Amino acid sequence: MSTPKNGNVWQAPDALTIYDVKGLEQGFDAGLLQAPLTLDMAAISELDTAGAQWLLSLRARLRAAGHGWQPINPPEEVARTLTQLGLAPLFELKPEAGHD
Secondary structure, three states: OOOEEOOOEEEOOOEEOOOOHHHHHHHOOHHHHHOOEEEEOOOOOEEOHHHHHHHHHHHHHHHHOOOOEEEEOOOHHHHHHHHHOOOHHHHOOEOOOOOO
16 A cells, blocks of 8 residues: 655555555545645556545545645546546646656
8 A cells, every 4th residue: 555755745556446445545644634635646557436436535525624636647547547437627637747
């Protein structure tokens, strides 16, 4: 499981699927909800609708706490999946230079 770094950056794990979200939720550091969060998506190689739903619940919790999020470094396949699900605008995806 990935660990948060730099206080407000969370490194997403390689898999965000129905098989992973329960463990993510149980192990998630609620302290990350106390400030705006940068969500580094670079490691995600597998994302399904359950994983997308968990990410949206994270976004909703941040917004409820008065904070935003900034997803960064989405792999091409992840961005495509989110677009196909009609969720790309909610993720405000901004790939960083040099990242596929």
